[in-house]
Amino acid sequence: MSAILPGKTVGIFGGGQLGRMMAMAARSFGYKIHVLDPDPACPAAYVVDKVIEASWRDDWEAGNLARGCDVVTLEIEQISPESMAMASRFAPVRPGAQMLAIIQDKIEQKTWLQKMGFPVGPFRGVRSLEELSSAVMELGGDCFIKSARGGYDGRGQARMYPEEVSDGSIRDAWLAVGETDCVVEKAVDLEQEISVMVSRSPSGEVKVFPAAGNVHENQILVWSVIPAPIPHELDRQARQIGEALADTFQLEGLLAVEMFVTKDGKLLINELAPRPHNSYHQSERACVTGQFEQAIRAVCDLPLGDVSLVEPAAIVNLLGEVWLDEQGNERQPHFDAALAVPGVRLHLYEKLKPRRGRKMGHLSAVGATGDEAIARVREAKSRL
Known part of the structure; x- marks a missing residue:
């Protein structure tokens, strides 16, 4: 493999906050950046050289993106196979279409993980209301129902409790996920949620970040900390799983692995994301x-960077609610008050319109311990 050196052009499928922050990192190396996104005013638009306005299914424009680039990567999973295939005719696309096809469909993803011997909890893939009803009963009624494609930050999901199971509640869940293929996962006896980020270059070099500890509300990440508050042995196991996944997939790029830690100390894979991840925004402060x-290093086949821990760091997400009062009117958050907390930084995505549940930015903080970093960043948010 030959490295794609600074001065070349990197293309990104997606111009959201992840594409924006990848572009900013690439710019520090001297790369030019082109993105494809349905929104010409996407967050990345303000920091890149070119925006191609097109849908994820527009294979012609996907080809145009790749024609002008030396390598193409992605920040969102919803790219169609046709767009991936067209882009790959003109430039390397990393991660590749075969891996993306497995991850895009949660039924395929869970089935593949199980087949390859990776730890997953009990699940069923269903493609009709009748199959959903059977799966809920087989899993004891205590389960999560997730649409197989799309759906994130709580969208396309439903929760089922044993005491609520009925024909009507199952039908409501089917409607909630869009009356489409879905995966039904048995709820686990959860101690905490963690994630690991693994990077692998086309040359085969692999680096795995320390595990991050995550807290969610309504299936949306609230805050995250590196290192995760777990025993060293569990962190080692989680990182081994990440490395094994990267090698099995022959990953070229990044792979985030969301995991559950059960109360009896086991690790179960929840979901995979072949891109940067919300739970690793603090890595720029926590790690070398x-x-x-x-x-950028991975997709350009540069030597991967050291991911050793420098100091504990945490982030807290800033959703649209921060900009809205109880009546839904826009207000100005007190960012000056938040930034008065020692060790805190502000990261905004230049999204033009706040909406409830929409990720508009995040705060990060460092501390002598993970608990101190969490306390600082949560204190900063409370001052907004």
């Missing part, structure tokens, strides 16, 4: 090399 720089 942050996830966005590592993404």
Whole structure:
């Protein structure tokens, strides 16, 4: 493999906040950046050289993106196989279409993980209301129902409790996920949620970041900390799983692995994401090399950066609610008050319109311990 050296052009499928932060990291290396996104005013638009306005299914424009680039990567999973195939005719696309096809469909993803011997909890793939009803009963009624494609930050999901199971509640869940193929996962006896980020270059070099500890509300990440508050042995196991996944997939780029830690100390894979991840935004402060720089190094086949821990760091997400009062009117958050907390930084995505549940930015903080970093960043948010 030959490295794609600074001065060349990197293309990104997606111009959201992840594409924006990848572009900013690439710019520090001297790369030019082109993105494809349905929104010409996407967050990345303000920091890149070119935006191609097109849908994820527009294979012609996907080809145009790749024609002008030396390598193409992605920040979102919804790229169609046709667009991936067209782009790959003109430039390397990393991660590749075969891996993306497995991850895009949660039924395929869970089935593949199980087949390859990776740890997953009990699940069923269903493609009709009748199959959903059977799966809920087989899993004891205590389960999560997720649409097989799309759906994130709580969208396309439903929760089922044993005491609520009925024909009506199952039908409501089917409607909630869009009356489409879905995966039904048995709820686990959860101690905490963690993630690991693994990077792998086309040359085969692999680096795995320390595990991050994550807290969600309504299936949306609230805050995350590196290192995760787990025993060293569990961190080692989680990182081994990440490395094994990267090698099995022959990954070229980044792979985030969301995991559950059960109360009896086991690790179960929840979901995979072949891109930078919300739970690793603090890596740029916690580790020698942050996830966005590592993404660029990996897809350009540069030597991967050191991911050793420098100091504990945490982030808290800023959703649209921060900009809205109880009546839904826009207001100005007190960012000056938040930034008065020691060790805190502000990261905004230049999204033009706040909406409830929409990720508009995040705060990060460092501390002598993970608990101190979390306390600082949460204190900063409370001052907004």
